[in-house]
Amino acid sequence: MALASSSLIAHTTKLDLVIRHVLAGLGHGIHAGRERGAGVEFSEYRAYAPGDEWRRVDWKLAARADRYFVREAERDSHVAVWLILDASASMAEPSRSVEGLDKLSYARTQLGCVAAIAQRQGDAFGLVVLSDGKAAFTPAARGPRQLQRVLAQLSKAEARGALPDATTLKASLHFSISPSAVYATSDLLDWPSPLSQALTRLRQMRHDVRVLGLQTQAEIDASFPETQAYRDPEQEEGVFRFGSDLKDGYRRNREAHFADVTAQSRKNDMPLLLAAIEQAPGDVLRRWLRRPGGR
Amino acid sequence: MNLLWWFALPVVLLPIWWHRRKRIENKAALMATARFLPRTEPRQTRVWRWSDPLLLLVRCLLLACLIAWLANPVFPQRGDTVIVAQGTDAAWAEQQAAQAGLAQAERVTLPGAQALGYVHAHEREWTADARLLVLGDLPMPAAKPVFGRQVEVRTQPKAAQVAHHVHIASARAAEWRRMFTALSGPEKIVIDDAPGKATSLIVWDRAGAPPASMKASLWLVTDAAAFPELAKARSLDGLRYADTPRGRVWRNAAWPPRDADSARRLLDDWQQLHVGPRPYTLQSQVFAPSKDANAPAPNGGLRDILLIALAALFVLERSLAHVGRR
Numbered sequence: 001m002a003l004a005s006s007s008l009i010a011h012t013t014k015l016d017l018v019i020r021h022v023l024a025g026l027g028h029g030i031h032a033g034r035e036r037g038a039g040v041e042f043s044e045y046r047a048y049a050p051g052d053e054w055r056r057v058d059w060k061l062a063a064r065a066d067r068y069f070v071r072e073a074e075r076d077s078h079v080a081v082w083l084i085l086d087a088s089a090s091m092a093e094p095s096r097s098v099e100g101l102d103k104l105s106y107a108r109t110q111l112g113c114v115a116a117i118a119q120r121q122g123d124a125f126g127l128v129v130l131s132d133g134k135a136a137f138t139p140a141a142r143g144p145r146q147l148q149r150v151l152a153q154l155s156k157a158e159a160r161g162a163l164p165d166a167t168t169l170k171a172s173l174h175f176s177i178s179p180s181a182v183y184a185t186s187d188l189l190d191w192p193s194p195l196s197q198a199l200t201r202l203r204q205m206r207h208d209v210r211v212l213g214l215q216t217q218a219e220i221d222a223s224f225p226e227t228q229a230y231r232d233p234e235q236e237e238g239v240f241r242f243g244s245d246l247k248d249g250y251r252r253n254r255e256a257h258f259a260d261v262t263a264q265s266r267k268n269d270m271p272l273l274l275a276a277i278e279q280a281p282g283d284v285l286r287r288w289l290r291r292p293g294g295r
Numbered sequence: 296m297n298l299l300w301w302f303a304l305p306v307v308l309l310p311i312w313w314h315r316r317k318r319i320e321n322k323a324a325l326m327a328t329a330r331f332l333p334r335t336e337p338r339q340t341r342v343w344r345w346s347d348p349l350l351l352l353v354r355c356l357l358l359a360c361l362i363a364w365l366a367n368p369v370f371p372q373r374g375d376t377v378i379v380a381q382g383t384d385a386a387w388a389e390q391q392a393a394q395a396g397l398a399q400a401e402r403v404t405l406p407g408a409q410a411l412g413y414v415h416a417h418e419r420e421w422t423a424d425a426r427l428l429v430l431g432d433l434p435m436p437a438a439k440p441v442f443g444r445q446v447e448v449r450t451q452p453k454a455a456q457v458a459h460h461v462h463i464a465s466a467r468a469a470e471w472r473r474m475f476t477a478l479s480g481p482e483k484i485v486i487d488d489a490p491g492k493a494t495s496l497i498v499w500d501r502a503g504a505p506p507a508s509m510k511a512s513l514w515l516v517t518d519a520a521a522f523p524e525l526a527k528a529r530s531l532d533g534l535r536y537a538d539t540p541r542g543r544v545w546r547n548a549a550w551p552p553r554d555a556d557s558a559r560r561l562l563d564d565w566q567q568l569h570v571g572p573r574p575y576t577l578q579s580q581v582f583a584p585s586k587d588a589n590a591p592a593p594n595g596g597l598r599d600i601l602l603i604a605l606a607a608l609f610v611l612e613r614s615l616a617h618v619g620r621r
Binding site: 092189222229246 | 323324326327328329330331332333334335336343
C-alpha cells in the first residue's frame with residue numbers, strides 16, 4: 001500500500017485525484033488549526049470586549065438581552081494557511097527506486113493535501129512557489145475555487161534555478177501580519193538559506209511553522225549507481241563521482257548537515273519532519289500535521 | 296594538383312570529435328546531494344558514443360563531398376574505344392576496327408588534328424585493360440606523342456584536294472605558267488582569268504599600277520614603278536619586298552625565272568612563307584606505354600553530381616542542426 005501510494009504520485013498527472021486518494025485513507029480530524037470543532041453551522045456568542053469590531057456585534061441579541069454579544073467562530077477564523085513550495089532545481093531529484101517519482105511531485109501532493117484539508121475546514125489558504133530566483137505568490141482565499149487555483153499553481157510549478165534571495169523572499173512574505181499556519185516543503189539542502197531565515201522570522205512572529213524535509217531512500221542509504229558521473233543541478237561547474245570508497249564520507253557529510261538543520265529548527269521551535277519520498281504520502285502527511293507534543 | 300585535396304580528408308575527423316565530446320559533457324547525471332561528495336576531475340569516458348548520429352553522418356558526408364568536389368576525381372570507366380578522324384572512309388574504318396578485334400568498341404569521331412591530343416588528355420578515363428585504336432588521316436605532330444597506355448594508330452593518307460588560285464597579268468603568261476609546273480606536291484594551281492576572292496597570288500608583269508580593287512596575299516612584280524612602296528623596300532638576294540594595302544609585294548627584275556631551279560626556289564619560298572607547311576600523315580604505328588607519360592589531370596564528369604549532392608547535403612545539415620537546437 002505504501003509503495004502503491006507513492007507510485008500513484010509518479011503515475012498520475014491529476015493532482016486532485018491523488019489528493020483525494022491520500023485523504024481518503026486518513027479520515028477526519030487531523031487539522032491542527034486553532035478552530036474548535038468541525039461543525040459547519042456552529043457559532044457561539046461571547047461577551048463584547050473592547051477592541052472587537054462593531055459589525056461583529058449581534059444587534060438583535062443586544063436588543064433582547066440589553067448586552068453586547070459578539071458572534072464568534074462563524075467559519076471565518078483568522079488563521080490563514082500558507083503553503084510554501086521550494087521548486088528550486090534540486091527538487092527535481094528523482095527517486096532511484098520508484099520510476100517517475102521525484103521530490104517536487106511528492107511535495108506537490110503533500111501541499112495539495114494540506115490545501116484540501118484547509119478548504120474542508122473553511123480556512124483561507126495561499127501558496128508561495130519559490131523557483132528560478134522568483135517567488136510566485138497566490139493570495140490567500142477560501143473555497144473550492146481557491147483550491148482549484150492552488151492545485152493548478154502547484155501542477156504548474158517546475159523545478160528550476162535557485163531559491164530567491166533574501167530581499168525577494170522578504171517582500172513576498174507580507175502576509176505575515178495576520179496569524180497563520182505556514183507549511184513549507186523543501187529538500188533543506190541549502191541551510192542556512194534565505195528560505196530558512198524567512199521561516200525562522202515567521203516563527204519568531206509567532207506563526208505556526210511546519211517544515212517537511214524531503215529525502216530519497218537512495219540518499220538515506222547512500223546507494224547511487226557508481227558507473228555515472230554526477231553534477232549538482234544548482235551549480236554549473238564541477239563533476240562528482242560516487243563510489244564505494246566515498247560512501248562513508250557522503251553519509252557523514254549528509255548526516256552532519258541534517259543534524260545541523262534539525263538542531264537549528266528545534267532551537268527555533270519549528271517542527272521539522274524529514275521524510276523519504278518512497279514512504280506512503282498518507283503516513284507522512286499524518287506525521288507532518290500531528291500536533292507537536294500531542295497524540 | 297587537384298589530388299592534393301585528398302590530403303584534406305582528415306577534416307572529417309572534426310565533426311566526429313565534436314559530436315563525441317558533446318556526449319562526454321552530457322554524461323553526468325544530476326544529483327541534488329552532490330554537494331556531499333568530493334569534487335573530482337571529469338573522467339573521460341572512453342565510450343565512443345555520438346550525440347547526434349544523423350547530423351554527424353550528414354556533416355561528415357558534407358565535408359567528404361566538398362573535398363571530393365575540389366579534388367575533382369576521375370574514375371576510369373571507359374572500355375575499348377576506336378577513335379576515328381573526321382572524313383575517314385567508313386568502310387575502311389570498320390574493316391580496320393574488325394581486324395583489330397574492336398568491331399563492338401565505342402566509337403568517337405574527332406577532327407584528325409585533335410585525335411591524339413584527345414587521347415592524351417583523357418588517357419586516365421579508360422580502364423587499365425581497355426584497348427585504343429586511332430583511325431584515319433592524322434597529321435604528324437611536331438613531337439612524338441607519349442602515352443601511358445598502349446595506343447595503336449592506323450592511318451590512311453587522304454588525297455589533299457588543295458587548290459591555289461593564281462592570276463597572271465602578263466604578256467609572258469606562258470613563261471609564268473611554265474614556272475608553276477615546277478611545283479611539286481599535292482596542290483593544284485588554278486589560273487584565274489580574272490582575280491577573285493579566292494585568288495591568293497597575282498603575277499603583275501605589266502607596266503603601270505594595278506586597279507585598286509585587286510587584292511591578294513602575295514604579288515609577284517617585275518616593274519617597281521607599279522608599286523611606290525617598293526622604292527624604300529628592303530632587299531634580299533636581289534628580291535625586294537614590301538607590304539602594301541593590296542598585300543605583300545615581291546619584286547625581282549629577273550622574273551619570270553628562266554630555269555627550273557630558280558622557279559622551284561621561288562615556289563618553295565612562296566610555299567613556306569605564304570601557304571604554310573603541307574600536312575604530313577602520321578605513319579601507322581603502335582605507341583608502347585611509357586612511364587614518362589604525363590597525362591594532364593583530367594576534368595572528371597563527377598563534378599556536377601558532386602555539386603548537387605553538396606547543395607542537398609548542405610540544406611539537410613542546416614535543417615537538422617536547426618531542428619536539433621529547438
